[in-house]
Amino acid sequence: MTFRRQAQRAAAALLLALGACAPLAPQPPGRAEWYPSPNFDTRRPTLVVLHHTGSDSAAHALGVLTDPAREVSAHYLIARSGKLYQLVDETRRAWHAGVSWWDGSADVNSRSLGIELDNDGTEPFSEPQIATLIELLADLKLRYLIPAANFVGHADVAPRRKADPSRHFPWRRLASLGYGLWCDAPPAADLAFDPEAGLRALGYDTGDVDAAAHAFRLHYRQTDDAADLDETDRALLQCLANQKNSAAAP
Ligand SMILES: [Zn+2]
Known part of the structure:
Protein backbone atom coordinates (compact mmCIF):
# COMPACT_ATOMS: atom_id res chain seq x y z
CA MET A 1 0.00 0.00 0.00
CA THR A 2 1.38 3.42 -0.93
CA PHE A 3 1.87 6.10 1.70
CA ARG A 4 -0.88 8.12 0.01
CA ARG A 5 -3.34 5.18 0.24
CA GLN A 6 -2.41 4.66 3.90
CA ALA A 7 -3.02 8.34 4.64
CA GLN A 8 -6.39 8.20 2.88
CA ARG A 9 -7.41 5.12 4.87
CA ALA A 10 -6.34 6.72 8.15
CA ALA A 11 -8.31 9.86 7.32
CA ALA A 12 -11.39 7.78 6.43
CA ALA A 13 -11.13 5.81 9.71
CA LEU A 14 -10.83 9.05 11.67
CA LEU A 15 -13.90 10.50 9.95
CA LEU A 16 -15.82 7.31 10.70
CA ALA A 17 -14.82 7.49 14.36
CA LEU A 18 -15.87 11.14 14.58
CA GLY A 19 -19.01 10.62 12.50
CA ALA A 20 -21.48 10.81 15.37
CA CYS A 21 -20.33 14.21 16.54
CA ALA A 22 -18.91 15.86 13.42
CA PRO A 23 -20.85 19.02 12.48
CA LEU A 24 -22.84 18.83 9.27
CA ALA A 25 -21.61 20.92 6.33
CA PRO A 26 -24.15 23.54 5.23
CA GLN A 27 -24.41 22.03 1.73
CA PRO A 28 -23.09 18.90 0.00
CA PRO A 29 -19.74 20.15 -1.36
CA GLY A 30 -19.63 20.69 -5.09
CA ARG A 31 -23.39 20.36 -5.63
CA ALA A 32 -24.52 23.93 -5.04
CA GLU A 33 -23.07 27.37 -4.65
CA TRP A 34 -23.51 28.49 -1.04
CA TYR A 35 -25.57 31.70 -1.25
CA PRO A 36 -26.75 32.33 2.32
CA SER A 37 -30.01 34.06 3.18
CA PRO A 38 -30.59 35.69 6.59
CA ASN A 39 -34.26 34.67 6.51
CA PHE A 40 -34.51 31.54 8.65
CA ASP A 41 -34.89 30.29 12.19
CA THR A 42 -34.48 26.93 13.90
CA ARG A 43 -36.64 23.97 12.91
CA ARG A 44 -39.50 23.37 15.32
CA PRO A 45 -40.45 20.10 16.98
CA THR A 46 -44.06 19.11 16.25
CA LEU A 47 -44.45 16.12 18.56
CA VAL A 48 -43.81 15.34 22.26
CA VAL A 49 -43.01 11.74 23.24
CA LEU A 50 -43.39 10.76 26.90
CA HIS A 51 -41.47 7.94 28.54
CA HIS A 52 -40.89 6.28 31.88
CA THR A 53 -37.27 5.42 32.62
CA GLY A 54 -37.81 2.04 34.25
CA SER A 55 -35.20 3.01 36.84
CA ASP A 56 -35.18 3.37 40.62
CA SER A 57 -33.55 6.78 40.85
CA ALA A 58 -33.00 9.93 38.83
CA ALA A 59 -29.25 9.59 39.47
CA HIS A 60 -29.26 6.19 37.77
CA ALA A 61 -31.39 7.48 34.89
CA LEU A 62 -29.06 10.48 34.41
CA GLY A 63 -26.13 8.07 34.23
CA VAL A 64 -27.78 5.98 31.51
CA LEU A 65 -29.03 8.98 29.51
CA THR A 66 -25.57 10.56 29.39
CA ASP A 67 -23.47 7.41 28.85
CA PRO A 68 -21.93 7.51 25.33
CA ALA A 69 -21.89 3.70 25.23
CA ARG A 70 -25.68 3.47 25.76
CA GLU A 71 -26.51 5.87 22.88
CA VAL A 72 -29.80 6.99 24.46
CA SER A 73 -30.90 10.39 25.66
CA ALA A 74 -33.90 12.68 26.05
CA HIS A 75 -34.39 16.42 26.07
CA TYR A 76 -35.75 16.36 29.62
CA LEU A 77 -35.83 14.12 32.67
CA ILE A 78 -38.21 14.70 35.58
CA ALA A 79 -37.32 13.12 38.93
CA ARG A 80 -39.90 11.74 41.37
CA SER A 81 -39.30 14.88 43.48
CA GLY A 82 -40.46 17.05 40.55
CA LYS A 83 -36.93 18.28 39.80
CA LEU A 84 -36.50 19.00 36.11
CA TYR A 85 -33.25 18.23 34.25
CA GLN A 86 -32.50 19.27 30.67
CA LEU A 87 -30.03 16.97 28.89
CA VAL A 88 -30.23 18.00 25.23
CA ASP A 89 -30.94 21.37 23.61
CA GLU A 90 -34.46 21.48 22.17
CA THR A 91 -33.09 22.30 18.72
CA ARG A 92 -31.01 19.09 18.72
CA ARG A 93 -32.11 15.55 17.92
CA ALA A 94 -32.15 13.50 21.14
CA TRP A 95 -32.06 9.70 20.85
CA HIS A 96 -35.20 8.71 22.75
CA ALA A 97 -37.68 7.11 20.33
CA GLY A 98 -35.40 4.63 18.52
CA VAL A 99 -36.97 2.66 15.66
CA SER A 100 -40.38 4.28 15.53
CA TRP A 101 -43.25 5.52 13.35
CA TRP A 102 -46.03 8.02 13.86
CA ASP A 103 -48.55 9.57 11.54
CA GLY A 104 -46.74 8.70 8.33
CA SER A 105 -43.20 9.44 9.45
CA ALA A 106 -40.54 6.94 10.54
CA ASP A 107 -37.97 9.34 11.95
CA VAL A 108 -39.73 10.36 15.16
CA ASN A 109 -36.52 11.63 16.80
CA SER A 110 -36.06 14.28 14.11
CA ARG A 111 -39.38 15.96 14.79
CA SER A 112 -40.02 15.35 18.46
CA LEU A 113 -39.02 16.30 21.98
CA GLY A 114 -38.47 13.42 24.40
CA ILE A 115 -39.40 13.65 28.08
CA GLU A 116 -38.40 10.91 30.52
CA LEU A 117 -40.23 10.51 33.83
CA ASP A 118 -38.23 8.65 36.41
CA ASN A 119 -40.49 5.76 37.34
CA ASP A 120 -39.94 2.00 37.55
CA GLY A 121 -43.02 1.18 35.46
CA THR A 122 -44.99 -0.46 38.29
CA GLU A 123 -45.59 2.52 40.59
CA PRO A 124 -47.93 5.54 40.31
CA PHE A 125 -46.34 8.75 39.06
CA SER A 126 -45.75 11.19 41.92
CA GLU A 127 -47.77 14.39 42.13
CA PRO A 128 -44.72 16.73 42.14
CA GLN A 129 -43.43 14.95 39.03
CA ILE A 130 -46.74 15.36 37.16
CA ALA A 131 -47.02 19.01 38.30
CA THR A 132 -43.59 19.71 36.78
CA LEU A 133 -44.55 17.83 33.62
CA ILE A 134 -47.71 19.91 33.20
CA GLU A 135 -45.70 23.13 33.57
CA LEU A 136 -43.17 21.92 31.00
CA LEU A 137 -45.86 20.81 28.53
CA ALA A 138 -47.63 24.16 28.83
CA ASP A 139 -44.39 25.93 27.96
CA LEU A 140 -43.61 23.63 25.02
CA LYS A 141 -47.14 23.80 23.62
CA LEU A 142 -47.10 27.58 23.76
CA ARG A 143 -43.66 27.98 22.19
CA TYR A 144 -44.02 25.37 19.44
CA LEU A 145 -47.82 25.45 18.88
CA ILE A 146 -48.03 21.66 19.30
CA PRO A 147 -51.58 20.34 18.73
CA ALA A 148 -53.24 18.26 21.46
CA ALA A 149 -53.09 15.09 19.31
CA ASN A 150 -49.29 15.32 19.14
CA PHE A 151 -48.58 14.45 22.80
CA VAL A 152 -48.03 10.69 22.72
CA GLY A 153 -46.25 7.88 24.52
CA HIS A 154 -43.19 5.87 23.52
CA ALA A 155 -45.41 2.76 23.20
CA ASP A 156 -47.62 4.65 20.73
CA VAL A 157 -44.70 5.33 18.36
CA ALA A 158 -42.89 2.01 18.91
CA PRO A 159 -45.64 -0.51 19.76
CA ARG A 160 -43.62 -3.58 18.79
CA ARG A 161 -40.82 -2.76 21.22
CA LYS A 162 -42.01 -0.47 24.01
CA ALA A 163 -44.63 -0.29 26.76
CA ASP A 164 -43.94 3.10 28.31
CA PRO A 165 -45.27 5.15 29.89
CA SER A 166 -47.10 2.50 31.93
CA ARG A 167 -50.84 2.17 32.56
CA HIS A 168 -50.35 4.38 35.66
CA PHE A 169 -49.64 7.42 33.50
CA PRO A 170 -52.40 10.07 33.88
CA TRP A 171 -53.32 10.49 30.19
CA ARG A 172 -56.91 11.51 31.02
CA ARG A 173 -55.78 14.33 33.29
CA LEU A 174 -53.25 15.58 30.75
CA ALA A 175 -55.81 15.48 27.93
CA SER A 176 -58.20 17.59 30.02
CA LEU A 177 -55.47 20.26 29.94
CA GLY A 178 -54.87 19.98 26.18
CA TYR A 179 -51.99 17.47 26.05
CA GLY A 180 -53.17 14.39 24.19
CA LEU A 181 -56.64 13.20 23.17
CA TRP A 182 -59.23 11.47 25.35
CA CYS A 183 -62.79 10.18 25.05
CA ASP A 184 -64.99 9.15 27.96
CA ALA A 185 -67.71 6.55 27.34
CA PRO A 186 -68.38 7.34 23.69
CA PRO A 187 -71.53 6.03 21.94
CA ALA A 188 -71.15 2.79 19.97
CA ALA A 189 -69.15 3.05 16.75
CA ASP A 190 -70.87 3.01 13.36
CA LEU A 191 -71.21 -0.51 12.00
CA ALA A 192 -69.06 0.39 9.01
CA PHE A 193 -66.25 1.83 11.13
CA ASP A 194 -63.00 -0.08 10.56
ZN1 LIG B 1 -39.26 5.11 26.35
Missing part, protein backbone atom coordinates in the same frame (compact mmCIF):
# COMPACT_ATOMS: atom_id res chain seq x y z
CA PRO A 195 -60.87 -0.13 13.75
CA GLU A 196 -57.65 -0.68 11.80
CA ALA A 197 -58.35 2.47 9.79
CA GLY A 198 -59.10 4.18 13.11
CA LEU A 199 -55.68 3.18 14.50
CA ARG A 200 -54.03 4.53 11.35
CA ALA A 201 -56.02 7.77 11.53
CA LEU A 202 -54.80 8.31 15.08
CA GLY A 203 -51.19 7.90 13.93
CA TYR A 204 -50.32 4.27 14.73
CA ASP A 205 -48.19 2.06 12.51
CA THR A 206 -50.59 -0.76 11.61
CA GLY A 207 -47.86 -2.92 10.06
CA ASP A 208 -48.40 -5.04 13.20
CA VAL A 209 -52.06 -4.48 14.09
CA ASP A 210 -51.91 -6.50 17.32
CA ALA A 211 -48.99 -4.42 18.62
CA ALA A 212 -50.73 -1.18 17.65
CA ALA A 213 -53.94 -2.35 19.35
CA HIS A 214 -52.01 -3.23 22.52
CA ALA A 215 -50.39 0.23 22.61
CA PHE A 216 -53.78 1.84 21.99
CA ARG A 217 -55.34 -0.06 24.92
CA LEU A 218 -52.39 0.81 27.17
CA HIS A 219 -52.88 4.51 26.42
CA TYR A 220 -56.64 4.94 26.14
CA ARG A 221 -57.95 2.18 28.42
CA GLN A 222 -54.97 2.14 30.80
CA THR A 223 -54.60 -1.61 30.72
CA ASP A 224 -51.80 -4.08 29.97
CA ASP A 225 -54.41 -6.59 28.82
CA ALA A 226 -53.43 -7.54 25.26
CA ALA A 227 -56.92 -8.69 24.26
CA ASP A 228 -58.28 -8.15 20.74
CA LEU A 229 -60.04 -4.85 20.09
CA ASP A 230 -63.62 -5.00 21.41
CA GLU A 231 -66.72 -2.84 20.90
CA THR A 232 -65.55 -0.31 23.50
CA ASP A 233 -62.23 0.04 21.65
CA ARG A 234 -64.06 0.56 18.34
CA ALA A 235 -66.20 3.28 19.90
CA LEU A 236 -63.14 4.92 21.47
CA LEU A 237 -61.20 4.75 18.22
CA GLN A 238 -63.99 6.40 16.25
CA CYS A 239 -64.45 9.10 18.92
CA LEU A 240 -60.69 9.84 19.08
CA ALA A 241 -60.27 9.84 15.29
CA ASN A 242 -63.18 12.32 15.04
CA GLN A 243 -61.60 14.45 17.77
CA LYS A 244 -58.30 14.51 15.91
CA ASN A 245 -60.02 15.37 12.61
CA SER A 246 -62.09 18.18 14.07
CA ALA A 247 -59.02 19.64 15.82
CA ALA A 248 -57.11 19.55 12.52
CA ALA A 249 -59.96 21.21 10.57
CA PRO A 250 -59.33 24.87 9.66
Whole structure:
Protein backbone atom coordinates (compact mmCIF):
# COMPACT_ATOMS: atom_id res chain seq x y z
CA MET A 1 0.00 0.00 0.00
CA THR A 2 1.38 3.42 -0.93
CA PHE A 3 1.87 6.10 1.70
CA ARG A 4 -0.88 8.12 0.01
CA ARG A 5 -3.34 5.18 0.24
CA GLN A 6 -2.41 4.66 3.90
CA ALA A 7 -3.02 8.34 4.64
CA GLN A 8 -6.39 8.20 2.88
CA ARG A 9 -7.41 5.12 4.87
CA ALA A 10 -6.34 6.72 8.15
CA ALA A 11 -8.31 9.86 7.32
CA ALA A 12 -11.39 7.78 6.43
CA ALA A 13 -11.13 5.81 9.71
CA LEU A 14 -10.83 9.05 11.67
CA LEU A 15 -13.90 10.50 9.95
CA LEU A 16 -15.82 7.31 10.70
CA ALA A 17 -14.82 7.49 14.36
CA LEU A 18 -15.87 11.14 14.58
CA GLY A 19 -19.01 10.62 12.50
CA ALA A 20 -21.48 10.81 15.37
CA CYS A 21 -20.33 14.21 16.54
CA ALA A 22 -18.91 15.86 13.42
CA PRO A 23 -20.85 19.02 12.48
CA LEU A 24 -22.84 18.83 9.27
CA ALA A 25 -21.61 20.92 6.33
CA PRO A 26 -24.15 23.54 5.23
CA GLN A 27 -24.41 22.03 1.73
CA PRO A 28 -23.09 18.90 0.00
CA PRO A 29 -19.74 20.15 -1.36
CA GLY A 30 -19.63 20.69 -5.09
CA ARG A 31 -23.39 20.36 -5.63
CA ALA A 32 -24.52 23.93 -5.04
CA GLU A 33 -23.07 27.37 -4.65
CA TRP A 34 -23.51 28.49 -1.04
CA TYR A 35 -25.57 31.70 -1.25
CA PRO A 36 -26.75 32.33 2.32
CA SER A 37 -30.01 34.06 3.18
CA PRO A 38 -30.59 35.69 6.59
CA ASN A 39 -34.26 34.67 6.51
CA PHE A 40 -34.51 31.54 8.65
CA ASP A 41 -34.89 30.29 12.19
CA THR A 42 -34.48 26.93 13.90
CA ARG A 43 -36.64 23.97 12.91
CA ARG A 44 -39.50 23.37 15.32
CA PRO A 45 -40.45 20.10 16.98
CA THR A 46 -44.06 19.11 16.25
CA LEU A 47 -44.45 16.12 18.56
CA VAL A 48 -43.81 15.34 22.26
CA VAL A 49 -43.01 11.74 23.24
CA LEU A 50 -43.39 10.76 26.90
CA HIS A 51 -41.47 7.94 28.54
CA HIS A 52 -40.89 6.28 31.88
CA THR A 53 -37.27 5.42 32.62
CA GLY A 54 -37.81 2.04 34.25
CA SER A 55 -35.20 3.01 36.84
CA ASP A 56 -35.18 3.37 40.62
CA SER A 57 -33.55 6.78 40.85
CA ALA A 58 -33.00 9.93 38.83
CA ALA A 59 -29.25 9.59 39.47
CA HIS A 60 -29.26 6.19 37.77
CA ALA A 61 -31.39 7.48 34.89
CA LEU A 62 -29.06 10.48 34.41
CA GLY A 63 -26.13 8.07 34.23
CA VAL A 64 -27.78 5.98 31.51
CA LEU A 65 -29.03 8.98 29.51
CA THR A 66 -25.57 10.56 29.39
CA ASP A 67 -23.47 7.41 28.85
CA PRO A 68 -21.93 7.51 25.33
CA ALA A 69 -21.89 3.70 25.23
CA ARG A 70 -25.68 3.47 25.76
CA GLU A 71 -26.51 5.87 22.88
CA VAL A 72 -29.80 6.99 24.46
CA SER A 73 -30.90 10.39 25.66
CA ALA A 74 -33.90 12.68 26.05
CA HIS A 75 -34.39 16.42 26.07
CA TYR A 76 -35.75 16.36 29.62
CA LEU A 77 -35.83 14.12 32.67
CA ILE A 78 -38.21 14.70 35.58
CA ALA A 79 -37.32 13.12 38.93
CA ARG A 80 -39.90 11.74 41.37
CA SER A 81 -39.30 14.88 43.48
CA GLY A 82 -40.46 17.05 40.55
CA LYS A 83 -36.93 18.28 39.80
CA LEU A 84 -36.50 19.00 36.11
CA TYR A 85 -33.25 18.23 34.25
CA GLN A 86 -32.50 19.27 30.67
CA LEU A 87 -30.03 16.97 28.89
CA VAL A 88 -30.23 18.00 25.23
CA ASP A 89 -30.94 21.37 23.61
CA GLU A 90 -34.46 21.48 22.17
CA THR A 91 -33.09 22.30 18.72
CA ARG A 92 -31.01 19.09 18.72
CA ARG A 93 -32.11 15.55 17.92
CA ALA A 94 -32.15 13.50 21.14
CA TRP A 95 -32.06 9.70 20.85
CA HIS A 96 -35.20 8.71 22.75
CA ALA A 97 -37.68 7.11 20.33
CA GLY A 98 -35.40 4.63 18.52
CA VAL A 99 -36.97 2.66 15.66
CA SER A 100 -40.38 4.28 15.53
CA TRP A 101 -43.25 5.52 13.35
CA TRP A 102 -46.03 8.02 13.86
CA ASP A 103 -48.55 9.57 11.54
CA GLY A 104 -46.74 8.70 8.33
CA SER A 105 -43.20 9.44 9.45
CA ALA A 106 -40.54 6.94 10.54
CA ASP A 107 -37.97 9.34 11.95
CA VAL A 108 -39.73 10.36 15.16
CA ASN A 109 -36.52 11.63 16.80
CA SER A 110 -36.06 14.28 14.11
CA ARG A 111 -39.38 15.96 14.79
CA SER A 112 -40.02 15.35 18.46
CA LEU A 113 -39.02 16.30 21.98
CA GLY A 114 -38.47 13.42 24.40
CA ILE A 115 -39.40 13.65 28.08
CA GLU A 116 -38.40 10.91 30.52
CA LEU A 117 -40.23 10.51 33.83
CA ASP A 118 -38.23 8.65 36.41
CA ASN A 119 -40.49 5.76 37.34
CA ASP A 120 -39.94 2.00 37.55
CA GLY A 121 -43.02 1.18 35.46
CA THR A 122 -44.99 -0.46 38.29
CA GLU A 123 -45.59 2.52 40.59
CA PRO A 124 -47.93 5.54 40.31
CA PHE A 125 -46.34 8.75 39.06
CA SER A 126 -45.75 11.19 41.92
CA GLU A 127 -47.77 14.39 42.13
CA PRO A 128 -44.72 16.73 42.14
CA GLN A 129 -43.43 14.95 39.03
CA ILE A 130 -46.74 15.36 37.16
CA ALA A 131 -47.02 19.01 38.30
CA THR A 132 -43.59 19.71 36.78
CA LEU A 133 -44.55 17.83 33.62
CA ILE A 134 -47.71 19.91 33.20
CA GLU A 135 -45.70 23.13 33.57
CA LEU A 136 -43.17 21.92 31.00
CA LEU A 137 -45.86 20.81 28.53
CA ALA A 138 -47.63 24.16 28.83
CA ASP A 139 -44.39 25.93 27.96
CA LEU A 140 -43.61 23.63 25.02
CA LYS A 141 -47.14 23.80 23.62
CA LEU A 142 -47.10 27.58 23.76
CA ARG A 143 -43.66 27.98 22.19
CA TYR A 144 -44.02 25.37 19.44
CA LEU A 145 -47.82 25.45 18.88
CA ILE A 146 -48.03 21.66 19.30
CA PRO A 147 -51.58 20.34 18.73
CA ALA A 148 -53.24 18.26 21.46
CA ALA A 149 -53.09 15.09 19.31
CA ASN A 150 -49.29 15.32 19.14
CA PHE A 151 -48.58 14.45 22.80
CA VAL A 152 -48.03 10.69 22.72
CA GLY A 153 -46.25 7.88 24.52
CA HIS A 154 -43.19 5.87 23.52
CA ALA A 155 -45.41 2.76 23.20
CA ASP A 156 -47.62 4.65 20.73
CA VAL A 157 -44.70 5.33 18.36
CA ALA A 158 -42.89 2.01 18.91
CA PRO A 159 -45.64 -0.51 19.76
CA ARG A 160 -43.62 -3.58 18.79
CA ARG A 161 -40.82 -2.76 21.22
CA LYS A 162 -42.01 -0.47 24.01
CA ALA A 163 -44.63 -0.29 26.76
CA ASP A 164 -43.94 3.10 28.31
CA PRO A 165 -45.27 5.15 29.89
CA SER A 166 -47.10 2.50 31.93
CA ARG A 167 -50.84 2.17 32.56
CA HIS A 168 -50.35 4.38 35.66
CA PHE A 169 -49.64 7.42 33.50
CA PRO A 170 -52.40 10.07 33.88
CA TRP A 171 -53.32 10.49 30.19
CA ARG A 172 -56.91 11.51 31.02
CA ARG A 173 -55.78 14.33 33.29
CA LEU A 174 -53.25 15.58 30.75
CA ALA A 175 -55.81 15.48 27.93
CA SER A 176 -58.20 17.59 30.02
CA LEU A 177 -55.47 20.26 29.94
CA GLY A 178 -54.87 19.98 26.18
CA TYR A 179 -51.99 17.47 26.05
CA GLY A 180 -53.17 14.39 24.19
CA LEU A 181 -56.64 13.20 23.17
CA TRP A 182 -59.23 11.47 25.35
CA CYS A 183 -62.79 10.18 25.05
CA ASP A 184 -64.99 9.15 27.96
CA ALA A 185 -67.71 6.55 27.34
CA PRO A 186 -68.38 7.34 23.69
CA PRO A 187 -71.53 6.03 21.94
CA ALA A 188 -71.15 2.79 19.97
CA ALA A 189 -69.15 3.05 16.75
CA ASP A 190 -70.87 3.01 13.36
CA LEU A 191 -71.21 -0.51 12.00
CA ALA A 192 -69.06 0.39 9.01
CA PHE A 193 -66.25 1.83 11.13
CA ASP A 194 -63.00 -0.08 10.56
CA PRO A 195 -60.87 -0.13 13.75
CA GLU A 196 -57.65 -0.68 11.80
CA ALA A 197 -58.35 2.47 9.79
CA GLY A 198 -59.10 4.18 13.11
CA LEU A 199 -55.68 3.18 14.50
CA ARG A 200 -54.03 4.53 11.35
CA ALA A 201 -56.02 7.77 11.53
CA LEU A 202 -54.80 8.31 15.08
CA GLY A 203 -51.19 7.90 13.93
CA TYR A 204 -50.32 4.27 14.73
CA ASP A 205 -48.19 2.06 12.51
CA THR A 206 -50.59 -0.76 11.61
CA GLY A 207 -47.86 -2.92 10.06
CA ASP A 208 -48.40 -5.04 13.20
CA VAL A 209 -52.06 -4.48 14.09
CA ASP A 210 -51.91 -6.50 17.32
CA ALA A 211 -48.99 -4.42 18.62
CA ALA A 212 -50.73 -1.18 17.65
CA ALA A 213 -53.94 -2.35 19.35
CA HIS A 214 -52.01 -3.23 22.52
CA ALA A 215 -50.39 0.23 22.61
CA PHE A 216 -53.78 1.84 21.99
CA ARG A 217 -55.34 -0.06 24.92
CA LEU A 218 -52.39 0.81 27.17
CA HIS A 219 -52.88 4.51 26.42
CA TYR A 220 -56.64 4.94 26.14
CA ARG A 221 -57.95 2.18 28.42
CA GLN A 222 -54.97 2.14 30.80
CA THR A 223 -54.60 -1.61 30.72
CA ASP A 224 -51.80 -4.08 29.97
CA ASP A 225 -54.41 -6.59 28.82
CA ALA A 226 -53.43 -7.54 25.26
CA ALA A 227 -56.92 -8.69 24.26
CA ASP A 228 -58.28 -8.15 20.74
CA LEU A 229 -60.04 -4.85 20.09
CA ASP A 230 -63.62 -5.00 21.41
CA GLU A 231 -66.72 -2.84 20.90
CA THR A 232 -65.55 -0.31 23.50
CA ASP A 233 -62.23 0.04 21.65
CA ARG A 234 -64.06 0.56 18.34
CA ALA A 235 -66.20 3.28 19.90
CA LEU A 236 -63.14 4.92 21.47
CA LEU A 237 -61.20 4.75 18.22
CA GLN A 238 -63.99 6.40 16.25
CA CYS A 239 -64.45 9.10 18.92
CA LEU A 240 -60.69 9.84 19.08
CA ALA A 241 -60.27 9.84 15.29
CA ASN A 242 -63.18 12.32 15.04
CA GLN A 243 -61.60 14.45 17.77
CA LYS A 244 -58.30 14.51 15.91
CA ASN A 245 -60.02 15.37 12.61
CA SER A 246 -62.09 18.18 14.07
CA ALA A 247 -59.02 19.64 15.82
CA ALA A 248 -57.11 19.55 12.52
CA ALA A 249 -59.96 21.21 10.57
CA PRO A 250 -59.33 24.87 9.66
ZN1 LIG B 1 -39.26 5.11 26.35
